[in-house]
Amino acid sequence: MTLLASPSTQAHARSPRRWLALGVLALAQFLVVLDASIVNIALPVLGAQLRMDTTALAWVITAYVLAFGSLMLLGGRLADRYGHRRVFLIGTAGFVAASAAAGLSVGAEMLLASRAVQGASAALLAPAALALLTHLFPVAGERAKALGVWGAVAGIGSAAGVLLGGVLTASLGWQSVFFVNVPVGAVVLIAIPLLITRDGATAPSRLDLPGAASITGALLAAVGAASAIEQFGLAHPVVWGLGLLAAVLGAVFVAVERRASDPLVPLAVFRNRNLTVGNVVMLLVGAAMVALFFALSVYMQAVLHYDALTTGLSQLPLAGALVVAAGVVPSLIAKAGARMTLAGSLVMLAGGLVWLAFAPADADFVAHLLGPSLLIGVGMGGAFVTTTQLAVDGVEGGEAGLAGGLVNTSQQIGGALGLAVLAAVATMRTEALGAAGVAEAQALTGGFSWLFLGTAGLAVLAGAVALGARRS
Incomplete structure (x- = not known):
């Protein structure tokens, strides 16, 4: 029995095996999200063996994020154009091959090139x-x-990356954080053709190359500007230059799409208010999430002196609460509606982040971190599920890949911008406290406190967007 049919009938496809297919698709998505964070713990060991300085190590993360974030819209449209299953399998095969190459790297150049191919x-x-x-x-x-x-x-x-990165690096070496993708990806490549039949093209036959070039360049410049903030600071000319380039190319993209007969991103898609709200909220929640997991990991290791494994284990309650919330949220959406459920989830997320901001430099996990972790997990689980549902609500088959590209792009761009800006704020606060004579642990804690409050502000703003925008 097939899971997908021709474009004209695929909306009605049914099969008992679709839940198994979902599990395999989710496994592939897990690898993609995991790979943005699992490498962090391995960076010190990796850098020592491959003789990479701090700037080069930053590019191990940046190369992946740049390619991933900037090419997502094009990837979604290619999926609509050439078939979702075909493009999914090509992407998975490339990801597996690039992961193997990264693990086999004998120098910085090979590793950075492999990371860029992973992101693409x-x-x-x-x-x-x-x-x-x-x-x-x-x-x-x-x-x-x-x-x-x-x-x-x-x-x-995102949460599991810290735990698995610590376990794999400590037991099997830094190469294992890349090699782990190979057998899992192989399972996905074997299972998907057995579970999902080939689907045909549903997008226009012509690909909008000017639109693809301009939006890819704009997103590349935007993510590059965010990465430059982390390395050079907010006032550096490189940051402003890349930001200006992103704005110019974004304006060019809008002008191209208005005139294109077969646009890469039909601007009319944003008349779907649920899709628009979903993407704006995902931008803000993605910014909060990436900054949170980065800061929480560093806080636990630099201030509380947890080792890598303990840091990962300490984030399991957050991950568990997220899973439970994700399972309950669909029934809440059916009863209260997507927007009210989303707003409630964001309030819980903001509350947990504010609570976490008051954790002291000598925090006890049970007394100071467990409660906010559970609240954050519940809020984040509800927010992710509801936001993703809004972002694909009412989307026709010919724009399903586009909708997927949009929401993933929003998450990645938001994460890059949120981490860059909030990390800069935390650094400034820490330096100011250090200059005032505050002890190092207290100064770091003060910086992280501002970062956590900033993420709470993003969650509140996302909630206001969810409640304030009119329904589609």
Whole structure:
């Protein structure tokens, strides 16, 4: 029995195996999200063996994020153009091959090139996978449950990266954080053709190359500017130059799309208010999430002196709460509606982040961190599931890949910008406290406190967007 049919009938495809197919798709998405964070713990060991300085190590992360974030929209449209399953399999194969090459790297150049190919492959994989999900579950109730699984995977992948990175690096070496993708990716490549039949093109036959070039350049410049903030500071000319380039190319893209007969991103898609709200909220929540997991890991290791494994284990309650929330949220959406559920989730997320901001420099995990971690997990799980559902609500088959590309791009761009800006704020606060004679641990804690309050502000702003925008 098939899971997907021709473009004209795929919206009605049904099969008992679609839940198994969802599990395999979620496994691939887990790898994509995991790979953005699992490498962090391995960087010191990796740098020592490959003789990479701090700037070069930053590019191990940046090369992946740049390619992933800037090519996502193009990847989604290619999936609509050439078939979602085909592009998903190509992206997965590229991701597996690049992971193997990264683990075999004998120098910085080979590793950075492999990371860039990983990111580009993920930009094909991620939007195509979400598009396949929307076709597998056309009925609203089942789709909400499927998106619950999807949202849980997205949140768990980020949290699990710290734990798995520490375990693998300590036991098997830094290469294992890349090699772990190979057998898992192989399972995905074997299983998907058996579970999902080939789907045909649903987008226009011509690819909008000027639009693709301008938006890819704009996103590349935007993510590059965010990465430059971390390295050079907010006032550096490189940051402002890349920011200006991103704005100019973004304006060029809008002008091109208005005139294109077959646009890469039909601007009319933003008339779907749920899609627009979903992407704006995902931008803000993605910014809060990436900054949170980065700061929480550094706080636990630099201030509380946890080792890598303890740091990962300490984030398990947050991940567990996220999973539970993701399972419950679909029924809440059915009763209260997506926007009220989203607003409530964001309030809980903001509350947990404010609570965490008051953790002291000598915090006890049970007394000071467990409560806010659980609250953050519940809020984040609800926010991810509901936001993703809004972002694909009412999208037709021919734009499913585009919708997947948009929401993934919003998450990645938001994460890059949020981490860069909030990390800069935390650094300034820490330096100011240090200059005033405050002890190092207290100064670091003060900086992280401002960062956590900043993430709470992003969650509150996202809630205001969710409640304030009119329904589609």
